[in-house]
Amino acid sequence: MPTINFPSGPSLNDTYNLGVRTWKWNGEAWALQPLTGGFTGSQGYTGSTGIVAPLTIDTTNNRVGINQTSPATTLEVRAAIPKIRINDTDGSDLITDLCGAAADFQIKLDPNNAGTAGSFRVFISGEQKFNIRPTGRIGIGTNAPEGMMEIVNNTISDDSLLLTSTEDSSSAGPVITLKRNSSSPDDGDYLGQIKFKGENDADQEVIYAKITAKISDASDGTEDGILEFTHKKAGSNAITGRWKSDKLMLINGTGLDVDGTLTVGGTAITPATVPTISSISPTAVVTSTSTAVTITGTNFTSIPQVEALNTSTGIWYPADSIAFTNSTTIVATFTLSVNGSYKLRIENPDGNAVLSSSALLSVSAAPTFSTSAGSLGSFGGGFSGTVATLAGSSDSAISFSETTNVLTNASQANCSINSSTGAITTTDLGGSSTTATTYNFTVRITDAESQTVDRSFSISTSYGATGGAQFN
Numbered sequence: 001m002p003t004i005n006f007p008s009g010p011s012l013n014d015t016y017n018l019g020v021r022t023w024k025w026n027g028e029a030w031a032l033q034p035l036t037g038g039f040t041g042s043q044g045y046t047g048s049t050g051i052v053a054p055l056t057i058d059t060t061n062n063r064v065g066i067n068q069t070s071p072a073t074t075l076e077v078r079a080a081i082p083k084i085r086i087n088d089t090d091g092s093d094l095i096t097d098l099c100g101a102a103a104d105f106q107i108k109l110d111p112n113n114a115g116t117a118g119s120f121r122v123f124i125s126g127e128q129k130f131n132i133r134p135t136g137r138i139g140i141g142t143n144a145p146e147g148m149m150e151i152v153n154n155t156i157s158d159d160s161l162l163l164t165s166t167e168d169s170s171s172a173g174p175v176i177t178l179k180r181n182s183s184s185p186d187d188g189d190y191l192g193q194i195k196f197k198g199e200n201d202a203d204q205e206v207i208y209a210k211i212t213a214k215i216s217d218a219s220d221g222t223e224d225g226i227l228e229f230t231h232k233k234a235g236s237n238a239i240t241g242r243w244k245s246d247k248l249m250l251i252n253g254t255g256l257d258v259d260g261t262l263t264v265g266g267t268a269i270t271p272a273t274v275p276t277i278s279s280i281s282p283t284a285v286v287t288s289t290s291t292a293v294t295i296t297g298t299n300f301t302s303i304p305q306v307e308a309l310n311t312s313t314g315i316w317y318p319a320d321s322i323a324f325t326n327s328t329t330i331v332a333t334f335t336l337s338v339n340g341s342y343k344l345r346i347e348n349p350d351g352n353a354v355l356s357s358s359a360l361l362s363v364s365a366a367p368t369f370s371t372s373a374g375s376l377g378s379f380g381g382g383f384s385g386t387v388a389t390l391a392g393s394s395d396s397a398i399s400f401s402e403t404t405n406v407l408t409n410a411s412q413a414n415c416s417i418n419s420s421t422g423a424i425t426t427t428d429l430g431g432s433s434t435t436a437t438t439y440n441f442t443v444r445i446t447d448a449e450s451q452t453v454d455r456s457f458s459i460s461t462s463y464g465a466t467g468g469a470q471f472n
Helices: none
Strands: 015-018 021-025 030-032 042-044 055-058 063-066 075-077 083-088 094-101 104-109 120-124 127-132 138-140 149-151 190-199 205-217 224-233 236-243 248-250 262-264 267-269 276-281 284-286 291-298 305-310 316-318 321-326 329-334 340-347 353-355 361-364 374-380 385-389 398-402 423-426 438-447 452-462
Touching (some): 284 291, 291 340, 305 329, 374 385, 385 452
Parallel strands (some): 063 075, 138 149, 284 361, 374 452
Antiparallel strands (some): 015 021, 055 063, 083 094, 094 104, 127 138, 205 224, 340 353, 385 423
């Protein structure tokens, strides 16, 4: 391969010819110009001022070597630190270097720190698949990763992250490690967290659950760790479970629901069968009146104890008698002399019991009538006005209503009754009737506790003689 001795002290755009090849001075170096008349065989050039490295063009195998006289690939660059530079001159002057260093292959984006804030992106079929941001964040399936690495996968048919081991021995499979490398570890330090995020119906991001690992004891030789489980509970974050090395704790109102057999220390524990209360009837009873109350629920056994708890005084009152119907129904008879609201408690013979979470039974005086039963009077047929005003009382607000269909029936007495005042009025007593009639009906008073009392009354109508006679 011949040595090229270029002229010294060239001016810009000076040329130098050697055989069929031409070089031009670009102000910094002699630049080899493209062949214009074709080139065959392999030709290398070495040496001298302005030549950074020798160039070999192998036209037989369509290969180019830089500092390599026998290129083994389409382009082979050989140097202590071989480098290919891509310079984007479109306003950004962004430089990208592809280089080898020892056993490494390096891609250097903006090695001169021009501050162009470019990203390293990989596109396949015109679609971006991989992205490294200037901040170091990595995005797969997204060009704006929100964490140091974010993988966006919108299908459930593909795993978002799959770690596979083909090891056939009993060695551990794929391993995920969360490590906190602290120079001053201490009790209570967080070691790592796994968070489970989603949105609520207001399109707000919410952490619904998370698992946290902590140091319980960082002392050498007595190290201990904790796993904590946190849930979003009624809108607030709550630690619901704490798993220590010696016990599992359910906290902040978290219960244990076992569907099956619970074994403790080798002994199977049979879950307690606790009674429940779903409803009672009636829900209101009259003061000092013996009343049978039917209680509906589950898990009743013969024969339970039933008590009523006055929510104001805190005094317990046992039922006068209890009749067991079946596992879902019992009848307790009470005579309660103190007005008030009462919770009910049922205790099975095995000691399992339930106390209603709220008052189920109210005790109060029953409503009474002040107006005597019987006739409210006799009126001329077609009378218009107030027939009578019924009176009554109770320890709460009362209302009046008819239980029969006589008083307020337009085809019979043709009256109305004011539910608040008890006033019975009409614009045409008896309606279309022209015959003297006694109307018998029943009125009910109901108080705020739904207690009732009924009383029977009557109204009579009379009609004078019609036509006339003449006396001479």
